[in-house]
Amino acid sequence: MTTAPPLDPYVFGWDPTPGIVSVWADRDGRALVWRREGERVVCERDRYRPWIFATTLADLAHLGPALAVEGASGGPGDGAASASHGSAAGSGSTAGSGSARAATITYRELDGSPTDYRFVVSAPTSRALERAIQDGAARRPGSGAAKERRREGYHRVGPVEQYLMGTGRTYFRGLVYDDLHRLQFDLETTSLDPARGRIFLVAVRDSRGLATTIEAPRPGDERRLIAELCALVRARDPDVVENHNLFGFDLPFLEARAAQLGVPLLLGRTGAPPLLGRYPEPPPDARRRRRTVRYTVAGRELIDTLEAVRRHDFVARDLPGHGLKDVARHFGIASPERTYVAGAEVYRTYLEQPDIVRRYALDDVAEVDGLSRRLLGAPFALAGMAPRRYEQLASAGPAMGILEPMLVRAYLHAGAALPYGAARGEEDLEGHAGGAVHLFATGVAEHVVKVDIASMYPSLMRAYKIGPACDSLGALLHIVSQLTTLRLGHKDALRTAPPGSLERGHHDAMQAAMKLLINSAYGYMAAGSMALFADRRAADEVTRRGREVLSQVVEALRARGMALLEADTDGVFFAAPLDWTEARERALVADVASELPDGIRLEYEGRYRAMLSHEVKNYALLTYDGTLIVRGVALRSSRSEPFGERFLRRALGATLIGDVPALQRAFRETVQALTERSLPAADVATRVRLTKTPEAYLAARGEHREAAYEALLAAGRDDWAPGERVRCYRANGANGANGKGYVWLPDENDEPSADATGSERSQDDRRDYDVDHYVRALVTSYAGRLRKAFAPEDFAQLFRTDRQGGLFDRPVEEIAPLWVRCAATTTLVATRPAPGDESPGSFMTKSPSGTGLEDANGHGQPLRKPSRESPKSFE
């Protein structure tokens, strides 16, 4: 597709073999490589020598002459660990010349200090290698189980990783996402539990035009359904199999039913172990482990879009939930004609109107395809860099799961020893100081600007050359630098690529993948003893520089008379003078940016009409187009009663525009609605998730009663399942203690429809809630979140519920929020732009008093808090 730059071996590996779509390696040194050539896929057999990094050869001394230096006996000397170039990758030669030396264990000494992983030891099979080490470790004096000792001093990676690291190959060279043959299947079952239900339908589609269902209307058909599903997968021969919650539902269910019916799950690619494998194996003790189970099959990559969604939301935090339907709607993937059927209704619907369920299930797999396109581009791109399987990269953590294998590959390739115990002694270091967090003022500010330091930690690493001291190759810094440069190229290409084009998708995926790695480099150094190349001192140096730069930005803004609100790690909120335009704000930011060290970029992230600053990381923002954004737990209510949520949003909106009469109206109307019971009970009910079984609750009930369970019992329900969500509310005249007087409010429908409003019809008649209780909750839990916005006496007056006009009340029109304003007398003096600065103009500010915000705030409450650690996320 686009021009391929020469491969940077640290970033991409070095072997140019194109089109690899799957790799399977076993512990006997066999590797199977499937390569896509257009519409066909070829399977190539290869061999590799299983290897391991070792700090010592002591455990192998007992081998005597059976232990040899790699290549010492002449011959090609191409143990897989040697950096064999080219696509031959040890095939043929190792196998051919191997028989005489097949039993031989060989080693290669690497450059490094005596305490490092200074040897790569390899053998014809993993078994032989591990056996030899085990035997040696058993002879070694010392306490502890031999198994423990076998681990100490060695660094192991999985078979596929060994193969990819040894050869320098990666997946997907020369391919774009749409070249992959992806297949989605989705089971429809009569129950969530395979012990109590069965599969009655499966929808299957793929990226080559397939869209069908396989059905088993009668229980006796299920065996055939499973066999047909497997046969269809094998016939279509996809590279990738996908579904939402594939590992959590479809595969476990399929596995259980296939076992029950005695059908083998033949899903693998021809020429390889055909069966679906599961790992880790279920522990023998049948204790119900709810652990993440994963599956794998030779020749195909199994992708669970739920994992991709979780990963996306970890950064974006913008999803309403992680369910397929929610997410598809959120990304605009759901078609307008989408058929929805509530989970519990699916089978019943199928019996009556099978077409509806067919459409529903086919819509499901179509949405999975859409999600895959949307979310798996970055993992696809990563698979072209890191020496791991695509399916692993789709869920691996970016630091330990991706960066570290890249580093290990670099060291193996360079013949350099891996550092051992790099993190030792770090326990003595003083507590790790992270990013700085400051709260400068609480109250309400207008004309708020957010600036942030772009990719702060990686930029600092580059600017000050801060990498792990133990990284003798400088590989981490090299990778960060390369990726930063390459990413800019992809971002440029992205801008010029036609919208919706393949090319655009490619560049976007590449830049996203690179960003992920760049941003994880700092976290990797700070990862502690788990990471081979951990370096707390280096990580501390990065955060120290970060605090330095942040305070430089803060002081620069302060000196220019801006009203500081809060600063967190790499970003600052401040209020600009009320008469400023966006251009002026941007000019100010550019001016501050110009003073920062080389390689550190300050960005104008956005502007807001107003902000309520409550606590560090707890604030509400009002955008210029009227959207309310609430951040932080302190401003959200944990109670989540609908009436309170509605009030809070209204109240925040009014407060942010300084409309105190509107705020008062919102409050009074809510109080009135409660008092007059014009709100239905559903509006005051809270949703609780049950965690205890009926037995467990009844046993503990003597000491401790809980509202939700009491509500169920009072309603005559003595059976429920943990995990069920129930609504309940406090009823009129209840004494409330220990859950007495709570009433269960059954859900009237389970529809996943987007219909969020007007869904309370059937509950309209219930009004017997405890008015006093909910009025109190309104004041303390909801209105209380506005406390920082007003002076105490104003707050008290606004949210008094006795309805008596206070004797000393001020007219509400005179009450104002505690404004946080910047120095009113700030004047601007235009200056000449700095040479080479294309920005339209920079400004210097002159603040006559030279003060910061403290004495400039009318009412705002300036304060300072000590720095605290903060999580790091960038851009």
Add this chain to the structure above:
DNA sequence: GCCAACCGGGG
């Protein structure tokens, strides 16, 4: 306030 248990998501 801290730690352990639990949930998510799927029909």
Add this chain to the structure above:
DNA sequence: GTGTACGGTTGGC
């Protein structure tokens, strides 16, 4: 046998 390591929230002490 493709190890160790999901991460955020809740609730119990």
